[in-house]
Amino acid sequence: MKKVDLAACPVCSKLDINDEEAFLDDLKCTIKAYGKNELIIRQGDVCDALYMLTQGSVKTEMITENGNILGIEIIKAPRPLAPAFVFSDNNHFPVDVTALEEVEIMKIPKTEIMRLMMTNPDFMSSFMTHNANRTQFLTNRLQLLSIKTIKGKLAHFLFENSQGEGKPFEINRNQTELADFFGVARPSLARSLSEMVQEGLISINKKEYIILNSKGLRELLV
Amino acid sequence: MKKVDLAACPVCSKLDINDEEAFLDDLKCTIKAYGKNELIIRQGDVCDALYMLTQGSVKTEMITENGNILGIEIIKAPRPLAPAFVFSDNNHFPVDVTALEEVEIMKIPKTEIMRLMMTNPDFMSSFMTHNANRTQFLTNRLQLLSIKTIKGKLAHFLFENSQGEGKPFEINRNQTELADFFGVARPSLARSLSEMVQEGLISINKKEYIILNSKGLRELLV
DNA sequence: ATTAAAGTGTAACAGTTGTTACACTATTGA
DNA sequence: TCAATAGTGTAACAACTGTTACACTTTAAT
Known part of the structure; x- marks a missing residue:
């Protein structure tokens, strides 16, 4: 054995x-x-x-x-x-x-x-x-x-995985898997992600994420 | 004691x-x-x-x-x-x-x-x-x-509590509590309920519910 | 019986998400 | 290296839900 x-x-x-x-x-x-x-x-x-x-x-x-x-x-x-x-x-x-x-x-x-x-x-x-x-x-x-908005879910999830503002961290799920994890549609998730990047809240490079503006990100939870 | x-x-x-x-x-x-x-x-x-x-x-x-x-x-x-x-x-x-x-x-x-x-x-x-x-x-x-629509949640919930089509059963929660339970807004829940009544799927009298058309109700889960 | 409070029905509108479709990029295996 | 596959970006529109507001009904308390 x-x-x-x-x-x-x-x-x-x-x-x-x-x-x-x-x-x-x-x-x-x-x-x-x-x-x-x-x-x-x-x-x-x-x-x-x-x-x-x-x-x-x-x-x-x-x-x-x-x-x-x-x-x-x-x-x-x-x-x-x-x-x-x-x-x-x-x-x-x-x-x-x-x-x-x-x-x-x-x-x-x-x-x-x-x-x-x-x-x-x-x-x-x-x-x-x-x-x-x-x-x-x-x-x-x-x-x-129970968080209703996709951006809210993302904010919660990113805070949970991040070590702090500016510090890169890996998410070992692709968009499709993340969408399943959140229980949302993949294009909707992609839209939220790209908006959050445009607003300067986060940056994404492949599976590496960085929180750029934790104050702004936190407001998505309110 | x-x-x-x-x-x-x-x-x-x-x-x-x-x-x-x-x-x-x-x-x-x-x-x-x-x-x-x-x-x-x-x-x-x-x-x-x-x-x-x-x-x-x-x-x-x-x-x-x-x-x-x-x-x-x-x-x-x-x-x-x-x-x-x-x-x-x-x-x-x-x-x-x-x-x-x-x-x-x-x-x-x-x-x-x-x-x-x-x-x-x-x-x-x-x-x-x-x-x-x-x-x-x-x-x-x-x-x-994880069921996305309110009617879907309601169908799931009603099937869970019902003893079968036509048999009345009690739900000991008011609309506000039900809405909290589902994590949705109260007027949205009320709207879904009244539509389901209008469509002849269920009947409601105070806290007594009856499933009138379980086939139709089941389709809300699909 | 009367009043206050809680609960319900409903409407208009704004906002978010889902759906579908397609182009494009990256990765993988042959 | 090439082809096939998987993954991503994006757009237009439909569908659904949230928000706010207010009238009405029922219930509970005095």
Whole structure:
């Protein structure tokens, strides 16, 4: 079995690394590989186990009832996928999960997770914290979506990623992906971006952005 | 101390009821009362304890950066408030919490929660499930917000609450609250509602709604 | 019963976003 | 190097929503 970097995983980081092999040997789980662009999990699938992404990276996206795509996030190994849903009463996945490259998924039964939490306080604590952080992530998405104007969303998003006025920073999404992330149409996003550049609020060079006028940018949030 | 209906609380329901008194006696916690319309928790407050709503009801709402209000939900006792955030790395409350009537809040330190989870597997399981359900709730909110048209949101919302075509059902929110819930302007919501009534899709009498044409209503989601 | 407050219906207009279409540039693989 | 593909810039118009304003109805309180 390929070695997994347990220490890098948010829910396993506190495990005693010396026990790692024993830990993995004891664990009853199955591993499955997926190719690039393959659909790993479909929105609505029953979630009866913990899906741990051990190799590669995936994207998650929510398909709304009117067929639009709402980008959620990009996840890199090692990290669990939607861990909270293993325990929910209505245990269905809320998103589509698609492989961005060659991917390996470890599927750990719910009973095993329960056993780990019982016997391993550190695992339990990490698991709780990770789920709490996921909730916070969703809350942030909610906040972003609730900003009504595209420029407002952009301002919020740019402030979140910037280190300060004048300092260049990278956004590793293209316009189409950004538009999906915001839940808006691509040409509308492009229009807002070019207007903000014309107004001297920001500058854009490929995927490198600079905030030129944070005061003016902040006014878009008012 | 006023008796609390532990069995009705989602995270305590599996506790042995015979131990209830001992459970509450052992628990190191403080209780505080709030009056109607009093602000109990402010968005951004540090969350270093579990806030358990033991009496009354509250509403939670998110204030966006542009000052708009996004209604989240109405919570009735007994239920914990934002339990997941006790364990998050950035443990700040994501919402304002306001008392809708006379309210009592039990504040349980994080260390006590940890102890309960360690010593009481049923509590742990309930706590996990409850947090998972909360995540699912947020996901649903996200899905609702990501529907772009007001009529689409309404259709989604009405289907969610209806028992079927022709069967009346109650919506216990007025138009202003519904508009906040959807994150739209009140007159815009009223316009959409009256158009949907005129088109024969639904009927409205005070807070009683009926879906008259579910086929037509479903088309608003496409 | 009367008054104040809350909630609803509606209109006109401004503003923002979506849609569609097409030209152009950049990137990638053969 | 070339061709194919992906990504970007932009325009015109339609569609939808927000804003503001005001009349009206219902509810709650005194």
